[in-house]
Amino acid sequence: MDFSQVDLSAEDEAFRAEVREFLGRIVTDDVIRRDRETGDNFDEGVHLQLAAAGYLEKEWKSEADGGFSRVRRRIWELEKRRAEVPWVTWGTTAMVARSVAKFASPEIRDEVLRGVFDGTVRLCLGYTEPDGGSDVATCKTRAVRDGGQWIINGSKMFTTGAHNCQYVFLITNTDPEAPKHKSLTMFLVPLDSPGIEIQGIRTVDGDRTNIVYYSDVRVDDRYRLGDVNGGWTVVREPLDAEHGAVAAADDGLADVAIMMHQAGFMAEAADNVAALVSTPDAGGHRAVDDGSVAYRLGRNMARLEVALSTPSIFGRVALAQTMRDIAPDLMDIAGSVASLPIGAEGGADDRSEYVYRFAPLVGIYGGTLEVFRNMIAQHVLGLGKANYSPPRKAS
Numbered sequence: 001m002d003f004s005q006v007d008l009s010a011e012d013e014a015f016r017a018e019v020r021e022f023l024g025r026i027v028t029d030d031v032i033r034r035d036r037e038t039g040d041n042f043d044e045g046v047h048l049q050l051a052a053a054g055y056l057e058k059e060w061k062s063e064a065d066g067g068f069s070r071v072r073r074r075i076w077e078l079e080k081r082r083a084e085v086p087w088v089t090w091g092t093t094a095m096v097a098r099s100v101a102k103f104a105s106p107e108i109r110d111e112v113l114r115g116v117f118d119g120t121v122r123l124c125l126g127y128t129e130p131d132g133g134s135d136v137a138t139c140k141t142r143a144v145r146d147g148g149q150w151i152i153n154g155s156k157m158f159t160t161g162a163h164n165c166q167y168v169f170l171i172t173n174t175d176p177e178a179p180k181h182k183s184l185t186m187f188l189v190p191l192d193s194p195g196i197e198i199q200g201i202r203t204v205d206g207d208r209t210n211i212v213y214y215s216d217v218r219v220d221d222r223y224r225l226g227d228v229n230g231g232w233t234v235v236r237e238p239l240d241a242e243h244g245a246v247a248a249a250d251d252g253l254a255d256v257a258i259m260m261h262q263a264g265f266m267a268e269a270a271d272n273v274a275a276l277v278s279t280p281d282a283g284g285h286r287a288v289d290d291g292s293v294a295y296r297l298g299r300n301m302a303r304l305e306v307a308l309s310t311p312s313i314f315g316r317v318a319l320a321q322t323m324r325d326i327a328p329d330l331m332d333i334a335g336s337v338a339s340l341p342i343g344a345e346g347g348a349d350d351r352s353e354y355v356y357r358f359a360p361l362v363g364i365y366g367g368t369l370e371v372f373r374n375m376i377a378q379h380v381l382g383l384g385k386a387n388y389s390p391p392r393k394a395s
Helices: 010-026 029-038 044-052 055-060 070-083 088-103 106-118 231-243 260-277 291-308 312-334 352-362 369-380
Strands: 123-126 142-146 149-156 167-173 184-190 196-202 208-220
Touching: 010 044, 010 070, 044 055, 044 088, 044 106, 055 070, 055 088, 055 106, 088 106, 088 123, 088 167, 088 184, 088 231, 142 167, 149 167, 149 184, 167 231, 184 208, 184 231, 260 291, 260 312, 260 352, 291 312, 312 352, 312 369
Parallel strands: 123 167
Antiparallel strands: 142 149, 149 208, 167 184, 196 208
């Protein structure tokens, strides 16, 4: 693995300075405060300004189609994280837009992508169901054909960003008698359709997600993506992207693994705790001078570095598990001040409290750690499918 730095050209240095100044101007303290209060991970004003400046379109497109060069794409991604740009809704939008470009009719494709690039159209994921867990192919939300329309009934959990989006990338069951991977059809459903109800849910880390109910929702067939009962083909690509099960770029400029954005909070928390325990108190004593503190902090830093360097789907597991394992230790090392949330009076703003609350969810978003470990066992190690049948009774 090559850890060498990239030498930036004068033009790329100027681009970085331009981006840093722009993001610093639009992502204000009020934007960050509002994002923490709402848990939306989205700010419409910021999003529209990013679109107006052409950054959304350049991020989405390849260099050959007028998008960022590989180096500038990396600069852009790192500067967005530095500025704490609310990003989740753009992430789902960009992901779904690729399926729209590939599978939608020209009319829908052009209409949706035009709105995606100018910021007025946002897209969310309608996968998980209340009883379905991480296996989206067990879909029970039904779509029944009625002439040139489809009638949809069902519900979806964890449709993050639905209240800020115009369409949902919805997986439905159109043939209950067929095998589960051959019974699915994908739709791009307008969220202002009659019969759709969006209810907010707050997670333990303070984020806002949604449960969405579909009651006799009528959708024109033109919003169907791909073939009837061919939805698994449509959804596989964005699912793989969400899982991080994609090949790494040869140039080394992409993230080592998915969830690196969230891992950045963990790294910042660890750095801040290290600074906190290295600061002398009124008597000149530093907590890190205690051998047990130094040992625990060093152990956590080593685990963090290993997780940050673990690639692909393996890194997806390593990062989530590491966050779960070291977050409680970081809070304990920092002491009682770590129990105060970011921005609280008297708090140290070390982020360890947020990372502690966020850690359980990192192992759930986009699929649970158990699912990913099974995928690694089955597809990488060749151990075959997991056997969940009850143990055989002794005769």
